[in-house]
Amino acid sequence: MIDVDGIVRIIEERKAKTIGLQFPEGLKRQGPGIAKDVEARTGALVIVSGDPCYGACDIDDSLLDMVDVLFHFGHSRLMDDDRIVFIEYHHEVEVDTAIRNALPLLGQKVGIVTTVQHIHMLKRMEQLLIEAGKTPVIARGDSRITYPGQLLGCNFSATPAGVDTVLYVGSGNFHPMGAQLSTGVPVIAADPFTGEARKVDVEKIMRQRYALMAKAMDAKKWGIIIGTKTGQKRLELARRIKETAGDATLISIREITPDRLLSFKVDAYVSTVCPRVAIDDAGRFGVPVLTPVEFDIVKGLRKWEDLAFDEIKG
Ligand code: SF4
Numbered sequence: 001m002i003d004v005d006g007i008v009r010i011i012e013e014r015k016a017k018t019i020g021l022q023f024p025e026g027l028k029r030q031g032p033g034i035a036k037d038v039e040a041r042t043g044a045l046v047i048v049s050g051d052p053c054y055g056a057c058d059i060d061d062s063l064l065d066m067v068d069v070l071f072h073f074g075h076s077r078l079m080d081d082d083r084i085v086f087i088e089y090h091h092e093v094e095v096d097t098a099i100r101n102a103l104p105l106l107g108q109k110v111g112i113v114t115t116v117q118h119i120h121m122l123k124r125m126e127q128l129l130i131e132a133g134k135t136p137v138i139a140r141g142d143s144r145i146t147y148p149g150q151l152l153g154c155n156f157s158a159t160p161a162g163v164d165t166v167l168y169v170g171s172g173n174f175h176p177m178g179a180q181l182s183t184g185v186p187v188i189a190a191d192p193f194t195g196e197a198r199k200v201d202v203e204k205i206m207r208q209r210y211a212l213m214a215k216a217m218d219a220k221k222w223g224i225i226i227g228t229k230t231g232q233k234r235l236e237l238a239r240r241i242k243e244t245a246g247d248a249t250l251i252s253i254r255e256i257t258p259d260r261l262l263s264f265k266v267d268a269y270v271s272t273v274c275p276r277v278a279i280d281d282a283g284r285f286g287v288p289v290l291t292p293v294e295f296d297i298v299k300g301l302r303k304w305e306d307l308a309f310d311e312i313k314g
Contacts, residue, residue, distance in 0.1 A: 002087065004037055007071055008083055011042045011116045012128050016068035022049040022060050024074040027089060052255065054084060055152070057274065057312075076116045078231045091192070092118045094168055098190035099128045105188045106254060107164025109135045113156075113179055114169040116210035118192060119147045125169055135161050144314025151175045152289035153276045154312040156182040167203025168200070174219040174276060178201040208282060209307060213298050215287040219267035222248040225289075227273030229254065234272040234312065237292055241270050244299050270295045274309035 014275050023031050040288045047067065049060040056075035064070045064083060071073065076091040095118065112125050129136040136148045141158030145151075147265060150158055151168075159166055166187045168176040174191075180187040180200050187200040222245040224236045234313060242248045250276040253260055260268060267290045271278045278289045291310035296302040 001026075001092075002034060002073065002089070002283075004034060004041075007034075007038060007085075007087070008041050010042055010071075011069065011198075012040065014069060014073070016042075017044055018067045019044045019046045020049060020051055020060065020063040020067035020070035021046060022063065022070060022072045024053045024055075024146075025215050027074050037053050054274065055154075055231070057229055059084060059152075059230045061230060076119075076150065076195075078144060088116055088119075090120045093118075093192045095121045095190070095192045096124055096128060097195035097198055098169065098192050099125060099167070102167055102190040103134075103186050105134050105165070106134060106167060109137060109163045111137045111160030111163040111166040111185070112177070113151050114149055115152075115160050115164060115175060115191060116147070116150055119168055121152055121169070122147070122170065124168070129167070142314040144312065151179060153312070154274060156309070156311060156313065157313070161184050161185075174280065177202050177205055178311075182306045182311070205279070206307060208273055210291065210304070211278075211292060212282065212288040213294050213304075216268040216294075217291055219236065219288070220247060221266040221268075222246070223251050223261070223264050223266040223269040224248055225256065225269055225271045225273055226250055227254075227291060228254045229251050229273070232273045232312070233267070238270075238272045241272070241292060241295055244301070245270070245295070256281070258286060261289070262286055275312065279309070 001156055008297045031048040038039050039046050049063050051060055059263035070084050071087055072084055073087045075084045095096050106196055110129055126136045137160040139160040140148045146160050156178045166179055166185050168187050168189045171191050176187045176189040180202050188202050190197040198210050224238045224242050227233055270290050275291055278291045293308055293310050297304055
């Protein structure tokens, strides 16, 4: 449920006249209804962003320049800018069934991690483990992370070290695989939507990544992709990679598509944007698109057995 009363209160407090609303894809359909409601209750002019939005890093800067306040929905705060108000979205789904199914797979000392959509259930997760005789551990991440125990697809810093297993509560594969690769500790994923629990397997993704790195070993011409989204800009990292790569071009792209990459006729890319792009979309690109971690391995700056997911640290 989106708290429209809270939004109206903020608009009134700030005496804002022009408002921006930015939703991730899953919440966009609520945009017209919320815009109409807010306009009727405040008299402000409301503009809804129609561009894709994948995370709190992905602020619609053009819209931000046009409005007094931009409400960014679905994600937790990633940067401090008084003009942006982050409105989180929490799934009202119980976690008990999935966690009870995970119990037989867990060790004694268990790190708990989840996404912001389930973070309000963290206490309940901890309580269920204590009731089962386990020792739960919750860690605080770096400054990119808002809550203890919270993961982003680009930051696993809240994954506790020194535990026997990590319990990931949420859906999808990317976050639990990243948590496992960043700690080397087995991760059990408990999905509140299906109630199922499973041990996370990183073998398949590792094989895919090793195959792409092997292919990139022959690359002569490199493209180094720089993101233009607010929370994805890593120019210094891109500059460092360019110096190592030899024949390399820095290329800025907002939305990466296979067509845009094909136009440059390079042998391989290194992506410094959202780490998920290189991994989730690997099958769509005609040439290897490596993460900075993988590039370092190809260039002999890191050991092959030290493969991990790329992270944007805070
Ligand atoms: Fe999410 Fe990617 Fe942005 Fe990180 S960089 S917040 S994983 S969209």
